[in-house]
Amino acid sequence: MDEKLKIKISIADRVYPLTVTPAQEEGLRSASKKIDTMIKQFEENYAVRDKQDVLAMCALQFAAQVEQKQIDKSTDFEEAFNRLQQMDEKLGKFLSDK
Secondary structure, three states: OOOOEEEEEEEOOEEEEEEEOHHHHHHHHHHHHHHHHHHHHHHHHOOOOOHHHHHHHHHHHHHHHHHHHHHHHHHHHHHHHHHHHHHHHHHHHHHHHO
């Protein structure tokens, strides 16, 4: 049975009550901490007008990280596929020569 937890997550000095599964709790708390850390870095390093600007930059940075991981996975898959094709061709030539 999936028991739900009622937790409170703080992001940018605001508290958000959430109902989550126990498996989600750690990830949400970790994400919240990363967002707050990133907010502090943006506020220290850039002239920001309000929290909305900072949150938009956090969202952009997290989305860019996700997209880059997808690009990297795609590139790794293509490289592996090309190597397998080359190995298949070499193996085919080797077997046809015998």
